[in-house]
Amino acid sequence: MPIITVDAAKITKENKAKLITSLTKTASEITSIPESSFTVLIKEFPVENWGIGGEPLEEIIKKMNPK
Amino acid sequence: MPIITVDAAKITKENKAKLITSLTKTASEITSIPESSFTVLIKEFPVENWGIGGEPLEEIIKKMNPK
Amino acid sequence: MPIITVDAAKITKENKAKLITSLTKTASEITSIPESSFTVLIKEFPVENWGIGGEPLEEIIKKMNPK
Amino acid sequence: MPIITVDAAKITKENKAKLITSLTKTASEITSIPESSFTVLIKEFPVENWGIGGEPLEEIIKKMNPK
Amino acid sequence: MPIITVDAAKITKENKAKLITSLTKTASEITSIPESSFTVLIKEFPVENWGIGGEPLEEIIKKMNPK
Amino acid sequence: MPIITVDAAKITKENKAKLITSLTKTASEITSIPESSFTVLIKEFPVENWGIGGEPLEEIIKKMNPK
Structure with missing residues (x-):
């Protein structure tokens, strides 16, 4: 009966x-x-829909992958 | 204030x-x-997105409804 | 496989x-x-641990059951 | 590590x-x-997918915004 | 009707x-x-009950506060 | 950022x-x-607090482990 939930993108x-x-x-x-x-x-x-450390994850990903 | 949540397909x-x-x-x-x-x-x-007993629900349903 | 969750007191x-x-x-x-x-x-x-309308439920209950 | 979840429309x-x-x-x-x-x-x-007080939210909204 | 949930210690x-x-x-x-x-x-x-990065939070806290 | 939640006893x-x-x-x-x-x-x-198939888990466990 345990339920394993994975919240992800x-x-x-x-x-x-x-x-x-x-x-x-x-x-x-x-x-x-x-x-x-x-x-x-x-x-x-x-x-x-995700934020990490108060910053939208989308912004974080953009910074990590600059054009 | 109780919240009833139904997780389903x-x-x-x-x-x-x-x-x-x-x-x-x-x-x-x-x-x-x-x-x-x-x-x-x-x-x-x-x-x-669902698995029961370690098996994807999609596979389980297919087995139950073989063509 | 549906899961019915009841969050309550x-x-x-x-x-x-x-x-x-x-x-x-x-x-x-x-x-x-x-x-x-x-x-x-x-x-x-x-x-x-519950709040309704921005107010702790405990306060709401107290107001409804004044001494 | 706290997780703040907002369930909304x-x-x-x-x-x-x-x-x-x-x-x-x-x-x-x-x-x-x-x-x-x-x-x-x-x-x-x-x-x-939302119900408040046993009534579908969609119905509640319709009543509040009658044509 | 939005629900804000805070999962924390x-x-x-x-x-x-x-x-x-x-x-x-x-x-x-x-x-x-x-x-x-x-x-x-x-x-x-x-x-x-919490783990961050695959490590129990309890261990992480201990490392941050060595005696 | 994925969150793995395990709901269990x-x-x-x-x-x-x-x-x-x-x-x-x-x-x-x-x-x-x-x-x-x-x-x-x-x-x-x-x-x-758990029910499986409409039956309290506590009852199910008792039946599986009769005295």
Whole structure:
């Protein structure tokens, strides 16, 4: 019954499947709760909806990748 | 002030309205908190963002509905 | 696989069991998703952690129940 | 490391940036936790996914703005 | 109807009240949504439940405050 | 900036640290997002607050472990 939620920006479909499989396996091994009891839910939000340290993530990314 | 959140895949607009009305009514009757204090928020995420038992829900659905 | 979360203040154990049973039944009937697929999670937070309309809920309750 | 989440309906990009900056500043000043430790995440959900007092928000808005 | 959630570690009761008042005021001014529509919910989790950059926050704090 | 949240029942302190380290490592390898950008937050809720398939988890556990 544990629920693993990943809040992130865009994730590819292939990586979603990998996250579901691997995060469940990892958490199941540590907690000894069977894999069958886990739910994984990936929540994608646009980059412009995120802020880190009081600054929009979009601005931070722009600064890191100047033209 | 209680908040009822429903994380699900796609839900029709008609069913959203029904969920809002019925979940509020049900929870209000049980807790004796007036309906007017409740917020319901329905959060839809694509099927590919869900995993059950370490397996992508999309795969599970395909297996259940083989062509 | 839908997850129904109830964020509230203190709820009695008896009412928790009722919420689990009734909210699942209600949501299952509306969505035609089988009851067995639902998870309910009740999250309790102290009254002092809630604010409504910019005012601590604790203050609001005090005003409604003056000595 | 505190996370400020804003669940709302549609928010303009300009207001998202303002919320990120201002909510972080406000919370940092109150808690004395440095701004750099904060994450802000704005989650937008359609109006039809919200219910207040057991009534779809869409209906409430319509009543407030009758033609 | 917007909901502002603050996930944090321990917060004093006095600061909870300040966060409720100030975050609501700040978000209301930016979005032009009336303060009365906002809910604030502060969720406290122990330091040992937090990890930053793959490291338990408890360890990070210890390193920053060596005896 | 991704946030990995684990909603579960009681987890030992040792396992919390392991989850923080391993879930971050796993998700970082899959997404190529650096570990330093991840936050992990473990949220523990009592068994009586969980329901699976419309039944309180506490009842389910009792049936699985009859005296």
